[in-house]
Amino acid sequence: MSNRMEVSRRTFLQASLAAGGGLLLGFELGPAAHAEAASAASDTGFEPNAWLSIADDGTVTVRVASSEMGQGVMTAIPMLVAEELDANWKHVRAEFAPVDPAYTNPRLRSQATGGSTAVRGFWTSVREAGAAAREMLLAAAAQTWAVDVGECRTDAGKVVHTASGRSLEYGALVATAAVQPLPELLFLKDPTEFTLVGQSLPRLDTPAKTDGSAVFGQDVRLPGMLTATVLRCPVFGGKLRRFDAQAAKRIAGVREVLQISSGIAVVADGFWPANLGRDALSVEWDEGPGAELDDDIIRNQFRGAVTGGRVVRNDGDAEAMLAAAADALKAVYEVPFLAHACMEPMNATADVRKDGCDIWAPTQGQTATQQTAMKLTGLPAEKVRVHTTFLGGGFGRRSEVDFIADAVEISIAVGRPVKVIWTREDDIQHDFYRPATYNELAAVLGKNGLPQAWIHRIAGPSILARRFPDRVRDAADFTNIEGAANIPYAIPNVRVSYAMVNPGVPVGFWRSVGSSQNAFITECFLDELAAAAGKDPVEYRRALLVGHPRHENVLELAARKSGWGSPLPPGRYRGIAVAESFASFVAQVAEVSVDAQQGIRVHRVVCAVDCGVTVNPGIIEAQMESGIVYGLTAALKGQITIDRGRVRQSNFNDYPMLTIAEMPSVEVHILPSREDPGGVGEPGTPPIAPAVANAVFAATGRPVRRLPVRL
Amino acid sequence: MVSLIVNGESRKLDIEPSTPLLWALRDALALTGTKYGCGIALCGACTVLVEGQPARACVTPVSSVAGKRITTIEGLSRTGGHAVQRAWVAEDVPQCGFCQSGQILSAVALLERNPDPTDADINAAMSVVLCRCGTYQRIRRAIRVAAADKAAAERS
Numbered sequence A: 001m002s003n004r005m006e007v008s009r010r011t012f013l014q015a016s017l018a019a020g021g022g023l024l025l026g027f028e029l030g031p032a033a034h035a036e037a038a039s040a041a042s043d044t045g046f047e048p049n050a051w052l053s054i055a056d057d058g059t060v061t062v063r064v065a066s067s068e069m070g071q072g073v074m075t076a077i078p079m080l081v082a083e084e085l086d087a088n089w090k091h092v093r094a095e096f097a098p099v100d101p102a103y104t105n106p107r108l109r110s111q112a113t114g115g116s117t118a119v120r121g122f123w124t125s126v127r128e129a130g131a132a133a134r135e136m137l138l139a140a141a142a143q144t145w146a147v148d149v150g151e152c153r154t155d156a157g158k159v160v161h162t163a164s165g166r167s168l169e170y171g172a173l174v175a176t177a178a179v180q181p182l183p184e185l186l187f188l189k190d191p192t193e194f195t196l197v198g199q200s201l202p203r204l205d206t207p208a209k210t211d212g213s214a215v216f217g218q219d220v221r222l223p224g225m226l227t228a229t230v231l232r233c234p235v236f237g238g239k240l241r242r243f244d245a246q247a248a249k250r251i252a253g254v255r256e257v258l259q260i261s262s263g264i265a266v267v268a269d270g271f272w273p274a275n276l277g278r279d280a281l282s283v284e285w286d287e288g289p290g291a292e293l294d295d296d297i298i299r300n301q302f303r304g305a306v307t308g309g310r311v312v313r314n315d316g317d318a319e320a321m322l323a324a325a326a327d328a329l330k331a332v333y334e335v336p337f338l339a340h341a342c343m344e345p346m347n348a349t350a351d352v353r354k355d356g357c358d359i360w361a362p363t364q365g366q367t368a369t370q371q372t373a374m375k376l377t378g379l380p381a382e383k384v385r386v387h388t389t390f391l392g393g394g395f396g397r398r399s400e401v402d403f404i405a406d407a408v409e410i411s412i413a414v415g416r417p418v419k420v421i422w423t424r425e426d427d428i429q430h431d432f433y434r435p436a437t438y439n440e441l442a443a444v445l446g447k448n449g450l451p452q453a454w455i456h457r458i459a460g461p462s463i464l465a466r467r468f469p470d471r472v473r474d475a476a477d478f479t480n481i482e483g484a485a486n487i488p489y490a491i492p493n494v495r496v497s498y499a500m501v502n503p504g505v506p507v508g509f510w511r512s513v514g515s516s517q518n519a520f521i522t523e524c525f526l527d528e529l530a531a532a533a534g535k536d537p538v539e540y541r542r543a544l545l546v547g548h549p550r551h552e553n554v555l556e557l558a559a560r561k562s563g564w565g566s567p568l569p570p571g572r573y574r575g576i577a578v579a580e581s582f583a584s585f586v587a588q589v590a591e592v593s594v595d596a597q598q599g600i601r602v603h604r605v606v607c608a609v610d611c612g613v614t615v616n617p618g619i620i621e622a623q624m625e626s627g628i629v630y631g632l633t634a635a636l637k638g639q640i641t642i643d644r645g646r647v648r649q650s651n652f653n654d655y656p657m658l659t660i661a662e663m664p665s666v667e668v669h670i671l672p673s674r675e676d677p678g679g680v681g682e683p684g685t686p687p688i689a690p691a692v693a694n695a696v697f698a699a700t701g702r703p704v705r706r707l708p709v710r711l
Numbered sequence B: 001m002v003s004l005i006v007n008g009e010s011r012k013l014d015i016e017p018s019t020p021l022l023w024a025l026r027d028a029l030a031l032t033g034t035k036y037g038c039g040i041a042l043c044g045a046c047t048v049l050v051e052g053q054p055a056r057a058c059v060t061p062v063s064s065v066a067g068k069r070i071t072t073i074e075g076l077s078r079t080g081g082h083a084v085q086r087a088w089v090a091e092d093v094p095q096c097g098f099c100q101s102g103q104i105l106s107a108v109a110l111l112e113r114n115p116d117p118t119d120a121d122i123n124a125a126m127s128v129v130l131c132r133c134g135t136y137q138r139i140r141r142a143i144r145v146a147a148a149d150k151a152a153a154e155r156s
């Protein structure tokens, strides 16, 4: 045990015999919660907020607080628990946790999934839960055999008495384990002792996702349930003036038509009549002043504000250098609004009764869902239960609660369980979009060709101004500047500013958030500088990444694995980009061909990632591929445009997705690391757009300063 | 009344004949493995097999498939043991999983008519099924695994 690490903070644990005769363990996360929980424990006796339970047949059930939206958290978290528990992985199951303060992600201060924080947030606490259970199982076996606990060890779901070779399965020990005193000290394994963590264990949710049995929000069915669709004003900020539901009500299966906050709800026996009913509504909207809005107006607002932004980083005196320079390089970079387009359109099911409320939802925010329902129903927290389903994609969109509010309001009105289903058109046209931004960049190169001054002025809408206004500091929203204010390059004079302009298009968190656009802007401008200096992009970055070994290592690995500098087939070009986001470091090389007829084709992507400790390489690889496809779709195709206050796009015909035929071959190389875990759900996205754009720049000699990339 | 043969069983539905098959399956028959993704034949999430051929259930009026054999993901095998499903598990293909019923059924139909598809064949057959999570590379691998598996099974 010498190389085990003692847990610095004594975790509060509570053990009790589960209803089925198993061992149930729960614990509170923060030291502040200790006292409260300890006193609560003495009179409640049984804590339902358990991280794991062990049944007498040996099944280990891990409750996962984070939402499973494809990123593999339903496997990664159980792996952490099982590692410290020394569980037999074959006996490990996962289920979604209910909503409860015990499941707060400490990084988000909410029970929520986002910001690539699941493993990072629960890294210590869920391993402690496993370790504590293990200690109690050891004590139980020692007691059973009347031997010293020091003579026992655990091994893949069993306790073994080393001297005699006797062993007992965990399942046989649960009753005795549940009455053991809570361990005073916990020991966590040193990473070199990991046997499960670091392995590409198959995902626990794969079987259910290949036989149709996985229940997504869309699939929830309850006795007596009705299905609703909602017609919303196409113009942002518009209001309902009047509507006529007569024709809608004549459609067989339509039960009710009613007004809710977001529009007009048509409630029916199933989706199809609800949808037909919605089509049959005649409505008059008060479109309001938002009806004037279009892309040109928005762009002009950005341009008018861009020089007057708040300075968020100011090293040296970049402006003075720029003013004095005769040959500064300048460029304007622009990115469009983007919809999330989760494969499963928004939906939620609510059953609001006098005595309580149940919500079934594919949500990234259990706490926010509960609070939304509490506000609308007036019920206290303990009466509002949230049942998280599988999410057919999340990407930040499902951290919102608009679809939850729809379901709760309609269920209140009709007094029955109601599932609200958004159409794809609703989903595209009533999203919270990735902010469009307008960026002025300028740089002054020194004699050695390296930048001496770097100026980046950003104008665009703020996500936090709506979502978390108290986190907007001094008119600066960190989500707009991440990936821009923290560029790692050794440049003596750097000035980054942000001008908040909120034209009225709702914006929200979109996979990798600010880095989704800022990596494109900064990494492409850097390639412009390298070209101006006549330097190779990899060499140029290498020279500037002083004191940033993690950036440099992924850069070198991606360059090496891609054969950077080696000849390519005619017509192929490479581009590289590196970005840090969510405590992970990713470099990508894209191999691209450009053809007037065929457009841009991305043939190959080599991705190098340092995400700290590797929990599950197979999942990391999948997440890198996933982030690349998400970012590539945006880079090549993604664009939401605004006309007369509404979104022009409506479905996959005009907001197209990458197809398998357009999928490049992707190679992922994971850098071994002992650092704390970084995120993996998002960091694959930022570098792909600049890697592709830089390859196009290499091919055409014309910098790409706007997305989506056009020739 | 519309009569359907779904996963080998005859089902009679009291339903508007113009209702898309998708909603007949999901709402009337509680077969929710078939997904709604776009409603206008653009995403493939609703793919089912009609007489073995992939069809977009969201634009297929239920009356048009009366009496025809319809296979949904739930009916592909009793135990999830179809060669394509096994390959999907072996390659750990799904991420969010939402598109995967459509992917699997499309792959089943592809391998039925073309046991040894080239990359181009895979592209042609599978491009109609979108995956927002980007599982395409693993889908391609899994199709190869399933093809090899079926070939081996036929030899033995």
Ligand code: FES
Binding pocket: B035, B036, B037, B038, B039, B040, B041, B042, B043, B044, B045, B046, B047, B056, B057, B058, B059
């Ligand atoms: S739902 Fe039928 S193709 Fe998209």
Ligand code: FES
Binding pocket: A070, A343, A392, A393, B094, B095, B096, B097, B098, B099, B100, B130, B131, B132, B133, B134, B135
């Ligand atoms: S696995 Fe999520 S859409 Fe394909």
